[in-house]
Amino acid sequence: MTVVGLLGLQGAFLDHIRHLTSLGAGYRIIRDAAGLMAVDRLIIPGGESTVMGKFLQEFRMIDPLRARIAQGMPVWGICAGAVLLAGTVDGGPGRLQVLPVSVARNAYGRQLASREHDIDIPILAAAGGASPFPAVFIRSPRILAVGPEVAVHARAFKDPVFVQKGRVMATTFHPELTMDPVFHHYFMGL
Template sequence: MIAGLLGLQGAFLDHIRHLESSGAAWRIVKAASDLKLIDRLIIPGGESSVMKKFLDEFDMVGPLSRQIAAGMPTWGVCAGAVILSEGVDGAPGVLRAIPMAVRRNAYGRHAASGTHGLRIPLFKRRRFPATFIRAPRILVLDPSAAVHCRWHGDPVFVQYRRVMVTTFHPELGEDNVFHQYFLKI
């Protein structure tokens, strides 16, 4: 199994240590041809509008959408969740791989970002330190999607089939439980 890290823009390097500590092989994905070399993909946090521009510029939207629709496990982290959403800020999303609508940077400016302890029943944990950085807010979510965690009532860890999203950054902490889970879906 080889996990791909979309390396067009964003914080993809922090995922490497968690993949390695989970025993996974990985490669950076920068072109549509790289998609044939991976079994699953992490779309990292970063700037979703810049990511969208690069996905369009490198003709990756179609091939990536088809591979996800065919069942490739995919994880969107923060901006990656925005890229995977059906709707963003009232407009159509980029990959439209998960039936939800989001608002970018919904919780305020960078100064409002921070780390909060989340209880995640799926992992049977008391608290997971979740770092939110200008996080998107999930406004609408199809009932067929599983909500694994909420923060102040909002879904922040969601899974739809083999696509999962976190509106926070698990890769910034020391615990690789999210990466281990992703490698099993």
């Protein structure tokens, strides 16, 4: 059985469990570097990227996490997780720097500006996912630029909102808050 790690330092990691179990995947809450070695792939959830970044540093997880990703472990960053994966954040270096994108944190406004927006995702529609997909944006980062090797699978507000480079993917919205497990199914196939 595939075991998916849910980075459990802060944020909405528990919201992914129902989708993972519906797909027959095991999961494990990850709170230290040793836990990273016990999983096949990792979800970095939405939450507060600054807080999660500080915990990653404090618990000495940054280098082990970078190493696992470099070795090919699939990883999916959602909202704050996308910020942590990014090469550049708010004009400075990102925490993990494993995804060649530049992001601006909370670029669409405060919590009150959060909203649902229907987006087309051809790569997931082909796999039977909802089209358009009801993407939930909560204080989302904006992807300002992507490297040439980064695939943009979906856009909203003219900005990339679902990107992927190899086995590293990021969404600036929250698929775990919908009833459709298509994103988790796609991630399991990486």
